[in-house]
Amino acid sequence: MANAKEKDMANQKPIVGLGYDGRRDRHTRALVEDSFGKKKMRMITEEHEAVTEEPSGKYLGHFVPQTPVGREKPALKVAQGLMSILEKSRSTNSLMFLAGDSTNMNTGWKGGTHALLEELLGRRLYWGICSLHTNELPLRHLIAGLDGPTCSDKGFTGPVCSLLSEVNEMPFNSEFRALPGGEDLITLTESVVGKMSTDQRTSYKLVKAVKEGSLPKEMQEIRCGPLCHARWLTTGQRLVYMWTRKHGLTGQDLRTLEVLVKFCITYYFKLYFDMKVMHFIVDAPYHILTSLRLLKSQPKKVKDSITFYVRTGAWYAHPECLLVSLLASPDPKDREFAVNQILNLRGGEEYGDNRVRPRVTPKLNLSATTLAKLITWTKVEVQEPSFTCARSSAEIRSFLTTPYDPPQFSCHTQSTERCVKLVTEAAAQVCGQEARDGIIRSKLHSREEMPKLTTKKHLLAKFP
Numbered sequence: 075m076a077n078a079k080e081k082d083m084a085n086q087k088p089i090v091g092l093g094y095d096g097r098r099d100r101h102t103r104a105l106v107e108d109s110f111g112k113k114k115m116r117m118i119t120e121e122h123e124a125v126t127e128e129p130s131g132k133y134l135g136h137f138v139p140q141t142p143v144g145r146e147k148p149a150l151k152v153a154q155g156l157m158s159i160l161e162k163s164r165s166t167n168s169l170m171f172l173a174g175d176s177t178n179m180n181t182g183w184k185g186g187t188h189a190l191l192e193e194l195l196g197r198r199l200y201w202g203i204c205s206l207h208t209n210e211l212p213l214r215h216l217i218a219g220l221d222g223p224t225c226s227d228k229g230f231t232g233p234v235c236s237l238l239s240e241v242n243e244m245p246f247n248s249e250f251r252a253l254p255g256g257e258d259l260i261t262l263t264e265s266v267v268g269k270m271s272t273d274q275r276t277s278y279k280l281v282k283a284v285k286e287g288s289l290p291k292e293m294q295e296i297r298c299g300p301l302c303h304a305r306w307l308t309t310g311q312r313l314v315y316m317w318t319r320k321h322g323l324t325g326q327d328l329r330t331l332e333v334l335v336k337f338c339i340t341y342y343f344k345l346y347f348d349m350k351v352m353h354f355i356v357d358a359p360y361h362i363l364t365s366l367r368l369l370k371s372q373p374k375k376v377k378d379s380i381t382f383y384v385r386t387g388a389w390y391a392h393p394e395c396l397l398v399s400l401l402a403s404p405d406p407k408d409r410e411f412a413v414n415q416i417l418n419l420r421g422g423e424e425y426g427d428n429r430v431r432p433r434v435t436p437k438l439n440l441s442a443t444t445l446a447k448l449i450t451w452t453k454v455e456v457q458e459p460s461f462t463c464a465r466s467s468a469e470i471r472s473f474l475t476t477p478y479d480p481p482q483f484s485c486h487t488q489s490t491e492r493c494v495k496l497v498t499e500a501a502a503q504v505c506g507q508e509a510r511d512g513i514i515r516s517k518l519h520s521r522e523e524m525p526k527l528t529t530k531k532h533l534l535a536k537f538p
Contacts, residue, residue: 088168091128091483093202093490094156094187095175096121096139102501115505122501123152124493125159128173128202129482131489133518134159135511136497149179153190166195170460171483173202173490176211176389183432192430198460200394201433204487205349205358208387209365210306212380213342217309219379220330228301233327234334238301238312244319246294252287253317253332256340256371260351270350273299277311280318281343284335289318305491307346310338337376341368349486358390358485359399359445366440385438390485391448392435393456400445401462401478409473411446416470419458426463 102120105113125134137158139151160166172188174180180187181203188201218224222232230236259281267275276296283289298315299308317335345368349361365384369377389395393415400412420426436449449455461480462470496517500510 086163089127089134089160089163089165090168090481091171091173091202092134092156092159092169093126093128093131093173093487094123094152095487095490095494096123096152097494097498099498099501103503103505105505117502120501122494122497123155124490124497125156126490126493128171128489129484131484131492133493133496133514136493136507136514138507147179147185149182149185149187150190152179152187153194156187156191157194160195169195170200171202171481172199173204173483173487175204175207175487176387181389183434189430189433196430197428198430198457198463200355200398200460200483201389201392202355202483202485202487203389204485205361205390206346206486206488208389209342209345209349211383211387213306213310213337214303215383216337216376216379217334220333220375224303227303232330234323234331235309235313237316237321237323238309241312241316241319241321242297244316244321246289247318247320250284250287250289250318252285253336253339254285254287255336256285257344257368259344260347262347262351266351273308273311274350277307277314277343278347280311280314281339284314284317285339294318310342310346313338314343333373333376337372341365341372344368353484353486354480355390355395355483355485356399356402356480359396359448361485362388362391362438362448363442363445366438366442369440381440385440388438388448389435391438392433393449393451394459396445396448398459398461398478398480401459401473402480403445404477406474408445409477413470413474415451415456416458416462417467419453419456420467424467425465426458428458428460428463431457 098119098121100117100119102118102122104116104118104120106116106118107113121139122136123139124136126132127134137155139148139155142148142151157166160169172191174188178186181201183189188199192199214224217230217232217235220232221234222230222236225231228239230238259278262270262278276293276298279290279293283293296315298312301308301312313331313334316331321331323331345361345365348364352360369381369384372380397412397415400408403409403412416426434455436452436455439448439450442448462478493514496514497510500513504510504513
């Protein structure tokens with residue numbers, strides 16, 4: 075089976091983008107030798123890295139990172155695992171884009187997986203850092219600052235958020251107060267709605283209902299999704315939902331709840347759904363501008379709690395990312411700015427320098443209203459986008475008249491996260507990497523052959 079799979083990888087088209095994400099699965103089936111040398115089935119904890127091909131989001135495979143030796147870091151073993159996949163698929167020269175979440179293990183500019191894979195390849199890649207993940211950080215730290223820190227993998231210590239686990243049992247409050255204000259949520263297209271989870275669709279409706287002060291009857295008894303500190307969507311959902319329930323909070327605790335709910339409505343969910351609709355890397359720097367605009371309208375105590383995390387989460391404010399968006403802009407002045415920056419960086423050379431460099435995002439200008447003003451364009455800190463380094467200077471100048479058409483990679487990693495879930499489920503069912511891989515591919519093939527029928531309309535069309 076392994077040989078057949080490797081042949082398939084060798085025969086497929088070269089990979090241009092990779093997404094990866096890991097999880098320590100505590101319920102992994104494994105054959106473990108006992109003291110008598112006999113192998114018995116046991117449940118162990120094992121690290122699994124799921125890998126997807128981007129921009130399709132297709133499951134490529136998963137691997138168990140090797141154990142670090144001596145002073146080696148776990149990030150190196152993940153980078154070596156990704157390199158092995160690229161070598162088997164003959165894609166070491168074609169890879170342009172690497173996507174992951176914003177944990178330091180992935181993004182450390184010296185010892186992170188992204189940087190280490192660049193060193194193994196000997197050239198730069200475009201860093202795709204999950205925008206949905208960085209959007210969670212301000213909410214997480216605002217809760218910790220106003221109410222109290224988290225505990226365990228889904229609990230809270232504060233008087234307000236400790237009630238989040240009980241919101242599904244709270245009675246509906248028909249007299250809940252509307253919380254209008256802030257910018258309107260973006261309109262969702264059918265294609266986006268079709269890919270959204272139940273929690274995502276429910277959150278969208280909840281935000282609009284609370285702003286209007288009227289919760290539709292069919293939503294008054296909904297069930298919020300489970301809490302999980304790995305992803306904060308359901309935390310925001312439960313906070314907004316709790317505003318419509320008889321929660322019993324009074325005084326300062328009630329005021330804290332109101333601040334948190336308003337933040338979810340005017341900042342967290344506004345950006346969340348913007349990123350769901352405008353989800354390409356060319357859109358990501360504009361989301362940073364939106365976050366700065368929304369930040370200005372927040373109360374001082376909210377600004378004090380989250381400004382640091384807005385700065386540190388602005389991965390797409392890196393010069394390489396900004397230049398891609400500026401080159402693709404419909405505004406000729408934006409394109410002229412980007413073309414001049416790239417040609418100045420080249421210093422008369424025909425092609426760009428794609429050698430590995432320390433990737434450090436410059437300091438963010440919090441008062442910026444345009445992409446060109448998000449950072450200070452110091453030549454030492456600015457590098458040309460890896461996407462354009464192989465283009466001649468004449469091609470770069472052509473973008474003065476015609477906008478650049480960048481690769482359609484996503485600025486979030488939800489497709490990879492879905493594969494992480496599949497790996498976790500498979501780890502609890504079968505033993506070994508090959509068996510897990512087989513059951514995952516069978517499940518994905520089955521889904522393609524027999525899509526879900528989730529509405530009466532679909533059922534009636536299929537079975538009149």
